[in-house]
Amino acid sequence: MKKVFLISVDGFRPEMVDENYCNFLKQLAKNNFYINNMRSMIPPITLPCFFSVFFGVNPFTHGVFYNIIPDEYKVESPNLFEVLEENRIESYAFFNWGTLEKSFGRKGIYGKRKFVDDLTINGDKKMVEEILSFPTDSLPNVFYLYLGALDEVGHKDGWMSNSYIETAKVVDSLIEKLFNRFAGDYDFIIHSDHGGYEYGHYVIMEEIMNVPFIYYSPEKSLCNLKKLAPSIVDIAPTILSLFNIEAPSLWEGSSIL
Ligand SMILES: [Zn+2]
DSSP states (O other): OOEEEEEEETTOOTHHHHTTSOHHHHHHHHHSEEEEEEEOOSSOOHHHHHHHHHHOSOHHHHOOOSSSOOSSOOOOSOOHHHHHHHTTOOEEEEESOGGGGGGGOSSSOOSEEEEOOOOSHHHHHHHHHHHHTOOGGGOOSEEEEEEOHHHHHHHHHOTTSHHHHHHHHHHHHHHHHHHHHHTTTEEEEEEOSOOOBTTBOOSOOHHHHEEEEEEEOTTOOOOOOOSSSOBGGGHHHHHHHHTTOOOOTTOOOOOOO
16 A cells, blocks of 8 residues: 655745755755745644644634634645545554644544654754654555644744754754655655744745645656645645545645656
């Protein structure tokens, strides 16, 4: 069965790939499918964005507009992890921002999860080391990795600050390690939830709304972009399409590949 490795780099601006900052990702993007203008959501805030990524609907449908869950919110659409489990596709999610787990499903636990309580680059490194040490005979069909350190640095020192750039370079090297270990077996999708400007990401502007999306497959099939103006709500249907599974009818996006 196909294997997919989904990596979310929080607050990762496409310039990091387009210009000479993240040399591994720049090369990966050049040789594979890449867009630097996938759209974030409105509002471009982390939890609303990830609700959109995993529940496949826009914030006005899922009703989460901040990084807290309101008492009343309405998510009727199936969650990506739930759909994977229904189709007997094993998933294993690693993340270092605890609140993110709320976007992984409403009821029950779908797939395996590992929370590393360290939202610095050391937390990012710990998760990557753990994934690198996985025995070859127990690899899941879907690895999910959320890397949260870069967004923290953006809020503290500013987007495109020296420390933001240095952190992005470390993230680049971590993804390179994962790629070197798993690229023979896994398709890779690398994306972000939103960009950032100065010390945040709360308004609608290009630096915040455009995010990178890279897709690699060891099968080397060429892909074309199937739709205009793709957004992060299209990520879940794109992943299902890699497994030849139709997206749930309540999802608002569609496969971009
Ligand atoms: Zn974020």
